[in-house]
Amino acid sequence: MNIIPMSAGFGARIHNVDLARLGDDRDAQQTLQAALLEYGLLVIPGPVLEPQAQIAASEVFGALEEFPPAPGQIPGYPQIFRVASRATEGYTGVGRYWHSDGSFRTVPTPMSLWHMEARPDVGGDTLFTDLQQAWRSLPEEMKAQIKGLQTTHRNHVVHPLVMP
Numbered sequence: 001m002n003i004i005p006m007s008a009g010f011g012a013r014i015h016n017v018d019l020a021r022l023g024d025d026r027d028a029q030q031t032l033q034a035a036l037l038e039y040g041l042l043v044i045p046g047p048v049l050e051p052q053a054q055i056a057a058s059e060v061f062g063a064l065e066e067f068p069p070a071p072g073q074i075p076g077y078p079q080i081f082r083v084a085s086r087a088t089e090g091y092t093g094v095g096r097y098w099h100s101d102g103s104f105r106t107v108p109t110p111m112s113l114w115h116m117e118a119r120p121d122v123g124g125d126t127l128f129t130d131l132q133q134a135w136r137s138l139p140e141e142m143k144a145q146i147k148g149l150q151t152t153h154r155n156h157v158v159h160p161l162v163m164p
Contacts, residue, residue: 001028003035010130011041019046019057029060036061036111041128048117051077058113065102065109095126104153135164 002015012035017028036042049057051074058064066078072090074080082090102109114126149161
């Protein structure tokens, strides 16, 4: 397995790992877990995974959320939340703004795993940001002003604005 840090200052690309066989390789699992903690974002290029393999590879990082059945979702796989440009293939209009996945939940989603099945010729980029670095770069006066603030979602779930 090769781990190559990304030039953005966080994140790493991982090469030479077979996600479909990850469940049998405890060393690879531990290496990926450590890399996620160190880099905050992992990009692992590879082939399209069958749903069972996608779930098994995702479970290396912890328990998975389950989502209610919906048009375009894969029947029998509530752990997979499909995002698509067509409603018949998954949820549309998702992530067209800066957000943190699952922040509307009482217990926020601690991390997200994305598995791309099809990539458009143009566009389709997913952007990520290092919120730990954003916090570190704030002036101390600003940190003191916002540290105790809370935010309320439309569904009335309340969370700290920042979690340093």
